Amino acid sequence: MTKFAALVLIMLASALCVDVYALVVTTAKEKTAEMSKQQRRGQLIYMTGRSPSGQDIQARLNDKAGSLPGSLMPCVNCHQDDGKGTTEGGISPPDIRWSSLTRPYGINRKDGSTSPAYDKRTIKKAISLGLGSGGQVLNPVMPRYQLSHQDMDDLLAFLTDLGNYRVSGIREDSIRIGIILGGVSLRGKSSDRQDTAGQVSPRSQAVKQLLESYFREINLQGGIYQREIETVFIPGPEDFSPQSLAKFRQTLADSQVFAFVASALGGIEKLMADFSLASGIPVIGAFSPRPATDFPLNPNIFYLLSGQTRQLSALQHFTQGPYFKQNPTQVSQQQKLKAVVFIEDSPEYIPLKQQFSTQAHHIILRAAPATADKTLKETLTTLKQQKYNQVYLLTSSANQQAFIRQANAVNWWPYVMLPGSQFGNALLASPLKFNEKIFIALPNLPFDYKKGGIALFQQLSQKYQLSPDYQNNQLLALAAAILLRQGLMTTGRELTPTKLIANMEGLYQFETSLTRPISYGPNRRLGTSGAYVVSLDLVNKTIIPVSNWLEVE
Amino acid sequence: MQDLLSSEKYLSPAIPYSMLFTALLTTVFLAWPPSLRAATVPAEIKANHLMAPQEGKVTKELQQQLDHSQHLAHLNRAAEEAHIMGNSPVSIPNLPLLNELGQEVALMEGLIRDKIVVINTIYTRCTTVCPVMGVQYTRLQQMLKRRFGQEKILKDVLLLSVSIDPVNDRPRQLRAFKSKFKGGPGWTLLTGSSANIEKLLKATGLFTADLQEHTPITLVGRVSQNTWTRLSGIGSPRPIAKLVDKLINSPPPLAATHMHAAKEDKPQQ
Structure with missing residues (x-):
């Protein structure tokens, strides 16, 4: 009898064990849930309060007052991206992970009352009417949302798995990192045009090789907390047509990376800002001539260098500085600088107009230079007669060259001020009369490269036979990768995008050895904010630094 | 009314304390003995009312004025007591601060001196309660505008949002915060040096050491009356x-209620 009982016990135990095992397996399976397409749409609503279908989402705070756009108060504001919620100002949002909401024994509230477990029907009521599962009125801070049935279904699909999603791009033994390579430039850079669609330019190829080798080197040394870095290279959109952009966005979503690094965002800043907000995927070390760092800040995108707005500010600052005063020979006949601003009529340059006072003399140039040649000549002659002697040239490089050529033709050699993002080598071939008269603001200079950084680059370069060209691009990409490594290292093994972003924000005067020290902060997404000013030595075909680092606030 | 209005000035902390003190003493002296009071009060009323009150008869108006002057005396006495006891009522210092347009403003002289002031505390990175407080302000602006008209509101009422994160909230951020909620004129957001902001927060009792723990409170009051009411933010x-309605309709300093300690309305949780 006892033997039988023991047998039964053993059988029971094993049966239980199997059950427990099965349970473990199922939860483990749920833990690795990938998001379905519907869930991704739901995530977008959760993170941004906007509908992927473009329909209206409204929120109201109390019934009597009118409604507000849902984007003012998306779910994530209080419930956080993991649904656990954050306490702020004495308001503690409840844990809304599906597993917590649907506990069979219901929900014990802080005031001692309990309410039954939620189901899909009652959660809809909570979102749209602000009523809890027991019919009680929820905290007035919880907005009541009005959304379409489709959006509600999408959101619900996302919510019912909230808490089970795997952090995008993180596996037990790997971290997936995406790199967006520079797309095809549409701005008439004829030298870059030979690369056809689908092929990456030699510059991107060089950057790709460098990053691959750097991350391989990290992996060889044990990876980051026992995780190897896996790289995904994504070519930029072929052009800026809506179809290509949509396709590109789909590629981004499918890439399932943890973060992007060293990514060229020129022209796609807005798209990336939207994408990173909706998906929560950060971009560390982004490059763009026009970094989108306006307030309200996109917290997920960390730019490395300042863009043309700040470069222009540095130029203006430089103009008022001692350089022109100390070198009386520089200013002919001791006269004061009289500036004129040339702005190209394109969305890239027009916003720069705000940097100048309204009294400044503006001339708007059309984007196509060839047609404007004759009128340009007349304009320049007039300007020469009016004794203008300084020109801010905010145009694409084709227009820059046209200007230099025409100005030379009418024997007018003013000081030419250029933000550096448009600096092309073609300018070094300008007429000698412009020697040391062309000033360019650059966000970084070779003397920012410190010994350590150069040594690392040379090691990689020798070991992996990297391309000898595009060194500047390679070095900056390397700086971005070093930055990401630092972020990952300080975050530790429990990686989430939120933690990584918090740690990146904490960086102060971080030395990449390849750039000026990098600082970020709660309101700062530009690693270095400012520029150097150099002038062009047309005789020796080189640049001469004429200023110290000019920090721009 | 002119006289009464001018006496209001003596309550302002911007006037040196010695002046305040003598003013208090005279008022108290005038108000205390009943014979003297009876002698002085009608004179005051004459200045304010077209019809002189009949001698020997205490009209309803006169009684009101009497009550008011008693209130006034009471108010002054309490202020005096507070001064003696060393626990001054909410006294807002005249601090130099920055508004959302980047202009330097003197808090007391430039902003809130003669106005009904609504104060809350925000920081622009806060996502949970601050948007809700922002919405409350926009709604309040609309509500007041409908009730009193834009001009009167601009003249008499000022909404203040003080950033409790002055290091990160520069005018640019505050401007963006305001425009996010479509705030109109009459709503000023303030930042400044950490020290000054802390002084202001401590003076108004809104200080919290931890940003995350800051409580959603809206403080409503008038400097000249020194009556501050805490409401849910x-x-x-x-x-x-x-409350603003009530304050607008009760000209200073003879407000309907002379409360000294800030009345606590527990914020709804």
Whole structure:
């Protein structure tokens, strides 16, 4: 009898064990849930309060007052991206992970009352009417949302798995990192045009090789907390047509990376800002001539260098500085600088107009230079007669060259001020009369490269036979990768995008050895904010630094 | 009324204390003995009313004025007591601060001196309660505008949002915060040096050491009366509008209620 009982016990135990095992397996399976397409749409609503279908989402705070756009108060504001919620100002949002909401024994509230477990029907009521599962009125801070049935279904699909999603791009033994390579430039850079669609330019190829080798080197040394870095290279959109952009966005979503690094965002800043907000995927070390760092800040995108707005500010600052005063020979006949601003009529340059006072003399140039040649000549002659002697040239490089050529033709050699993002080598071939008269603001200079950084680059370069060209691009990409490594290292093994972003924000005067020290902060997404000013030595075909680092606030 | 209005000035902390003290003493002296009071009060009323009150008869108006002057005396006495006891009522220092347009403003002289002031504390990175407080302000603005018209509101009422994160909230951020909620004129956001902001927060009792723990409170009051009421900073702006209404309709310093300690309305949780 006892033997039988023991047998039964053993059988029971094993049966239980199997059950427990099965349970473990199922939860483990749920833990690795990938998001379905519907869930991704739901995530977008959760993170941004906007509908992927473009329909209206409204929120109201109390019934009597009118409604507000849902984007003012998306779910994530209080419930956080993991649904656990954050306490702020004495308001503690409840844990809304599906597993917590649907506990069979219901929900014990802080005031001692309990309410039954939620189901899909009652959660809809909570979102749209602000009523809890027991019919009680929820905290007035919880907005009541009005959304379409489709959006509600999408959101619900996302919510019912909230808490089970795997952090995008993180596996037990790997971290997936995406790199967006520079797309095809549409701005008439004829030298870059030979690369056809689908092929990456030699510059991107060089950057790709460098990053691959750097991350391989990290992996060889044990990876980051026992995780190897896996790289995904994504070519930029072929052009800026809506179809290509949509396709590109789909590629981004499918890439399932943890973060992007060293990514060229020129022209796609807005798209990336939207994408990173909706998906929560950060971009560390982004490059763009026009970094989108306006307030309200996109917290997920960390730019490395300042863009043309700040470069222009540095130029203006430089103009008022001692350089022109100390070198009386520089200013002919001791006269004061009289500036004129040339702005190209394109969305890239027009916003720069705000940097100048309204009294400044503006001339708007059309984007196509060839047609404007004759009128340009007349304009320049007039300007020469009016004794203008300084020109801010905010145009694409084709227009820059046209200007230099025409100005030379009418024997007018003013000081030419250029933000550096448009600096092309073609300018070094300008007429000698412009020697040391062309000033360019650059966000970084070779003397920012410190010994350590150069040594690392040379090691990689020798070991992996990297391309000898595009060194500047390679070095900056390397700086971005070093930055990401630092972020990952300080975050530790429990990686989430939120933690990584918090740690990146904490960086102060971080030395990449390849750039000026990098600082970020709660309101700062530009690693270095400012520029150097150099002038062009047309005789020796080189640049001469004429200023110290000019920090721009 | 002119006389009464001018006496209000003596309550302002911007006037040196010695002056305040003598003023208090005279008022108290005038107000205390009944014979003297009877002798002085009608003179005051004459200045304010077209019809002189009949001698020997205490009209309703006169009684009101008497009550008011008693109140005034009471108010002054209490202020005096507070001064003696060393626990001054909420006294807002005249600090140099920055508004959302980047202009330097003197808090007391430039902003809130003669106005009904609504104060809350925000920081622009806060996502949970601050948007709700922002919405409350926009709603309040609309509500007041409907009730009193834009001009009167601009003249008499000022909404203040003080950033409790002055290091990160520069005018640019504050401007963006305001425009996010479509705030109109009459709503000023303040930042400044950490020290000054801390002084202001401590003076108004809104200070919290931890940003995350900052409580959603809206403080409503008038400097000249030194009556401050704490209301919930989240939820409907209606109670605030009601209080502003009440203050607008009770010219200083003879407000309907002379409360010294800030009246606590527990914020709804």
